[in-house]
Amino acid sequence: MERAGEDDDTGSGSRRRSRSMSMGGSDATSTMSGGGTTAVKQHQALRLVEDLSLPSVQVVVMSANMGCSHCRQRVTKVVTKMNGKDPTDISF
Structure with missing residues (x-):
C-alpha cells in the first residue's frame, strides 16, 4: 500500500534540488555525481564573478x-558633472 505523503516528499525534494541547481547554489554541486564536473562548475562560477x-x-x-x-x-x-572625462567629442 502506498502512502501519499511519501510521493509528495520525494517530488518536493527533487523540485528543491533542481531549483538550487538552476540558481547555482552550493547544494547543486554537492548532489551532482561525477566529482570532475563539480570542480568545473565551481571554477566557471568563480570566473564569472x-x-x-x-x-x-x-x-x-x-x-x-x-x-x-x-x-x-x-x-x-x-x-x-561627469568624472574622469579625458576626451570629449561634441558633434553637431
Missing part, C-alpha cells in the same frame, strides 16, 4: 537640441 568589475571605458551618448540656448546650458551642466 571576476568579470563583475566596471569596464575601463564607458561611452555616454546624448541627443540634444543645440540650437536652443537653454538646452546648451543643460548639456554643459551634465558634461561638467
Whole structure:
C-alpha cells in the first residue's frame, strides 16, 4: 500500500534540488555525481564573478537640441558633472 505523503516528499525534494541547481547554489554541486564536473562548475562560477568589475571605458551618448540656448546650458551642466572625462567629442 502506498502512502501519499511519501510521493509528495520525494517530488518536493527533487523540485528543491533542481531549483538550487538552476540558481547555482552550493547544494547543486554537492548532489551532482561525477566529482570532475563539480570542480568545473565551481571554477566557471568563480570566473564569472571576476568579470563583475566596471569596464575601463564607458561611452555616454546624448541627443540634444543645440540650437536652443537653454538646452546648451543643460548639456554643459551634465558634461561638467561627469568624472574622469579625458576626451570629449561634441558633434553637431
